Amino acid sequence: MQMTIRWFGSGFDVVTLEQIRQIPGVKGVITTLYGKLPGEVWQKDEIAALKAAVEAAGLTIAGIESVNIHDAIKTGASERDAFIENYITTLENLGEAGINLVCYNFMPVFDWTRTDLAKKRPDGSTTMAYDQSVIDSIDPNDMRSLLERQSNGFVLAGWEPERLAKLKELFTLYQDVDEAKLRANLKYFLESVMPVCRKYGINMAIHPDDPAWSVFGLPRIVKNEDDLLTLLAMVDDPRSGVTLCTGSLGTNPANDIPGIIKSLKGRIHFAHIRNILRTGPGRFEESAHLASAGSLDVFAIMKALFDAGFDGIIRPDHGRNIWGEKGMPGYGLFDRALGACYLTGLWEAIERGGK
Numbered sequence: 001m002q003m004t005i006r007w008f009g010s011g012f013d014v015v016t017l018e019q020i021r022q023i024p025g026v027k028g029v030i031t032t033l034y035g036k037l038p039g040e041v042w043q044k045d046e047i048a049a050l051k052a053a054v055e056a057a058g059l060t061i062a063g064i065e066s067v068n069i070h071d072a073i074k075t076g077a078s079e080r081d082a083f084i085e086n087y088i089t090t091l092e093n094l095g096e097a098g099i100n101l102v103c104y105n106f107m108p109v110f111d112w113t114r115t116d117l118a119k120k121r122p123d124g125s126t127t128m129a130y131d132q133s134v135i136d137s138i139d140p141n142d143m144r145s146l147l148e149r150q151s152n153g154f155v156l157a158g159w160e161p162e163r164l165a166k167l168k169e170l171f172t173l174y175q176d177v178d179e180a181k182l183r184a185n186l187k188y189f190l191e192s193v194m195p196v197c198r199k200y201g202i203n204m205a206i207h208p209d210d211p212a213w214s215v216f217g218l219p220r221i222v223k224n225e226d227d228l229l230t231l232l233a234m235v236d237d238p239r240s241g242v243t244l245c246t247g248s249l250g251t252n253p254a255n256d257i258p259g260i261i262k263s264l265k266g267r268i269h270f271a272h273i274r275n276i277l278r279t280g281p282g283r284f285e286e287s288a289h290l291a292s293a294g295s296l297d298v299f300a301i302m303k304a305l306f307d308a309g310f311d312g313i314i315r316p317d318h319g320r321n322i323w324g325e326k327g328m329p330g331y332g333l334f335d336r337a338l339g340a341c342y343l344t345g346l347w348e349a350i351e352r353g354g355k
């Protein structure tokens with residue numbers, strides 16, 4: 001198991017590599033070229049500069065989150081082959097640089113969705129929360145302004161303003177895309193990129209839908225164990241795997257995460273571990289990582305990973321905003337550092353306990 005922290009890059013992240021390096025047990029970062037739009041090629045010199053910055057701080061790049069996928073690929077539009085070519089070139093350039101983990105998602109229009117980015121908790125911290133009744137009562141075109149008002153001036157991961165400026169157009173693009181079509185488009189994409197992944201040993205790790213149900217009537221195909229097993233069988237190559245995101249899958253109480261870990265054995269390339277507190281049907285808020293702080297049994301999750309022989313990359317996921325930090329919602333330093341230590345501690349105890 002390798003513990004990492006997500007870092008958005010100089011100029012985008014207010015958390016520094018120097019701070020990350022001082023978190024016990026963390027030797028690598030999960031990073032990205034944050035300014036890139038889906039569909040653009042990541043050039044070799046840009047990747048080299050990112051790598052040099054991380055390595056100069058005494059860390060390594062453990063993987064990329066995300067190389068985002070252009071909507072033409074997700075919708076199967078006629079320009080998709082050109083964008084897939086670009087994606088392959090990006091993978092080649094990453095592979096040449098020795099980077100071999102790429103997290104991506106296949107969510108239509110919106111990436112992860114929240115309705116409140118700074119919900120006050122009883123202990124005075126703030127956290128991100130979701131309430132389906134808010135989504136049901138607003139026009140999807142208002143989502144952008146709802147989140148931008150609360151984002152402390154940061155661009156949220158996967159919420160590129162350039163794309164969201166064209167929301168109406170995006171919804172039109174997806175109007176004939178149902179789950180079956182989205183799945184077929186994912187298959188087409190994965191089959192196209194597998195040869196380059198095999199060549200460079202790159203693991204593709206799809207991120208589950210967050211929340212794990214349809215939002216604004218859009219199709220969702222990575223919501224539960226059946227979806228995950230279907231997509232793994234559909235392109236049955238060990239290079240095509242999963243990002244086990246507990247906070248996403250855990251939004252649906254029917255998802256038994258330790259059970260899912262067991263059945264995905266060997267195909268989990270990356271794990272995002274965090275806890276959430278379910279506060280009612282279709283409602284949840286992000287809690288501290290501790291098992292006792294939320295609805296997910298984080299100990300049982302780590303134990304299931306250990307028992308499945310997981311030896312991949314983990315990161316703590318969203319943190320609450322604590323100690324007055326002015327951070328990107330979900331991605332401040334303090335609570336994620338606490339999360340990393342807790343998860344590393346659990347792992348150490350499980351590993352030693354087993355001996």
Ligand code: DNO
Nearest residue numbers: 066103104105112157158207
């Ligand atoms: C949010 C993240 C997502 C995730 C992408 C993966 O915090 O979990 O933006 O990175 O869905 O492509």
